[in-house]
Amino acid sequence: MATLPFRDINVHASTSHYAFTSPSSPSAQTLVIDRPSGDVRLNDGALLGGKRVSSIAGILGMIKLRLDRYIIVITKAQPMGRLKGHMIYKVIATEFLPLRERPLHDQDEDVYLALLKNFIKSGPMYFSYSFDITNKFQQQAQLDLSQPLWKRADDRFFWNRFVQSDLIDFRSSGSRHQPGQQPGVDPYILPVMFGMLEIVNTTIKTTPLTLALITRRSRHRAGTRYFSRGIDDDGNVSNFNETEQIVVLNDSLNGMGGFAGGGGMQNGKVGGSGGKEAQILSYVQTRGSVPVYWAEVNTLHYTPKLQIRGVEPAVKAASLHFAEQIRLYGDQILVNLVKHKGREQRVKEAYEQMVRLLVSSPAIGGTQRDQRSDEKFHTMEPHSPSGESDRLHYVYFDFHNETKGLQWQRTQLLLDKLHDALDKQGYFRGVDMPASFEGRLEVRNQQTSVVRTNCMDCLDRTNVVQSMLARLALNRQLTDLGVLSRGETFTSDNDFELLFRKIWADNADVVSKSYSGTGALKTDFTRTGQRTKAGALQDLQNSITRYAKNNFTDGPKQDSFDLFLGAYLPNTSSHMVFADRRPLLIQSIPYILAFSIFFVFVGTFSRRLPDAAVLPLRIFIIFWVLVGAWCFRFIMGNGMLYVNWPKLNPRPWATEGYHEAISNVRKDEVIGQFVARHERGLSASRYTNAEEGKKRIE
Structure with missing residues (x-):
């Protein structure tokens, strides 16, 4: 009979380990993840000394970031309905369990965590304890149903395959202290579909x-x-x-x-x-x-x-x-x-x-x-x-x-x-x-x-x-x-x-x-x-929203995809990965544009005293209109400098376009002479992580 994922898991935490047990299967082995090493092992029977933290719906996986490893657990799941008698669930809430107690905050680590949490929160993910939702029915009819559920999953749609790789590797080859295959970990591996x-x-x-x-x-x-x-x-x-x-x-x-x-x-x-x-x-x-x-x-x-x-x-x-x-x-x-x-x-x-x-x-x-x-x-x-x-x-x-x-x-x-x-x-x-x-x-x-x-x-x-x-x-x-x-x-x-x-x-x-x-x-x-015309208006609204998101928010979203799926592996030596290394003058132009709009608005709609001179105010407004117009023209003419690009795996065309835009800015008659030749470490630091981004889990 096939080994199915546990439906109920209790988490016990101590200063030395996290232990996962299933109360409905008291004879099953306990999954133990040691702290702070992240080593995985199985224990016969419950471990003493651990404090019960909570009951969870399943283990989404483990991921290593710049400074620490985290166990991602599913804390809340919503039933979506039954298919052929099997209940399907949607992931609603998750929690990250750190392996180390981190007294100080690291900026990059915090950004990595924020990216992952937003990604999981916004991504529709589904799972079942007894039914393979990653395979179409025609494929299911040809599979060996005696295999554990995760082994039957279609690799393309096993969305948490990368973050489950620690458990899967332990299942396949064990560890130094527990060599060989470890079938006892099968019920803890839960395949999730996106x-x-x-x-x-x-x-x-x-x-x-x-x-x-x-x-x-x-x-x-x-x-x-x-x-x-x-x-x-x-x-x-x-x-x-x-x-x-x-x-x-x-x-x-x-x-x-x-x-x-x-x-x-x-x-x-x-x-x-x-x-x-x-x-x-x-x-x-x-x-x-x-x-x-x-x-x-x-x-x-x-x-x-x-x-x-x-x-x-x-x-x-x-x-x-x-x-x-x-x-x-x-x-x-x-x-x-x-x-x-x-x-x-x-x-x-x-x-x-x-x-x-x-x-x-x-x-x-x-x-x-x-x-x-x-x-x-x-x-x-x-x-x-x-x-x-x-x-x-x-x-x-x-x-x-x-x-x-x-x-x-x-x-x-x-x-x-x-x-x-x-x-x-x-x-x-x-x-x-x-x-x-x-x-x-x-x-x-x-x-x-x-x-x-x-x-x-x-x-x-x-x-x-x-x-x-x-x-x-x-x-x-x-x-x-x-x-x-x-x-x-x-x-x-x-x-x-x-x-x-x-x-x-x-x-x-x-x-x-x-x-x-x-x-x-x-x-x-x-x-x-x-x-319908109402549908056309809705399409117009969606198109405008797409424009804004695709230019200004999709870079971090792409980073979250690459991080969760293992297309980018954080390195402890990489620091300030998410820092903005554009020249300060280029960074400041959107703010100058915003200030100019504000000053024009204030100058136009502010009440004047009866005896106040008109000419200085008009000169003031005209000046900021010209400044704003120049800033807007500069931003649209050098748009690649203001797109929010992915920072973990820079795209080749983005790198090429960025350098071309910087070269053009240096030739600008107004600000070209003020743009530094060496842009705050751009050539060396900003794209060192491009090579890291090429790393893949084979």
């Missing part, structure tokens, strides 16, 4: 069912909108998400409850199913950034500078990416939604060039035109499926041009184009095996391909198309189950239709917020089926 999860018990045409939507965000190349684009050398693309829409018939409504619930597995036939076998149907889609080397460089202008940094050099990386995608999902239906004109045209052409290089014998499917668009569709298919890369099927659809003027019904053109491929790909269907105590599924049908959708951000346009594909799949599933008659759609059930729209709009907002900082655009169409 993304979106919503479970609803509902009915459609009097048929009860459970509708769930799970979006799993990959931990590889994770980050924020403008600081994480394209592909890396290992084949990981930015903003990769797997979205699984799940329908469960005859689901269990009873089963395991809170942290102190029973430890046994229960399958979908237990409780509330009336003796009928539980049926699970799922449909999977993916999204991910265009797999070439490209970037968008923030300059404080609304539209960043686009850089295509290489297509042919990225062929090896793209080949690795699609080889993994084909292995995991089957044939890849690549739906590209970027514009075919303007600045996005270069991204479209780079993607198509990459597909041509990957597909052995591309047969251009031709370009279809109509009166609305110069290029509506563009497809590429191989002549004959002779190799792995020939399982790529590229379809281009100019989403913006086709739907302009609120003509959203024209997205049906894309669905018509994909009809045959969608019909062929199918969906997953499984039922509970009658005698399976572990809840193993008997596979009746499998999904043989996946639609990989992208736009520039893989957010707004992608969300709309994915919800439409999910609608098609759900109608097909309900028809095959006999819940709907042939030719009927679930739009005939108004309540279910509204529920479906709400879930997909919620998914769009969650995915968008974690990447861009705001909810998604165009969700009025997802929620109501119509594009």
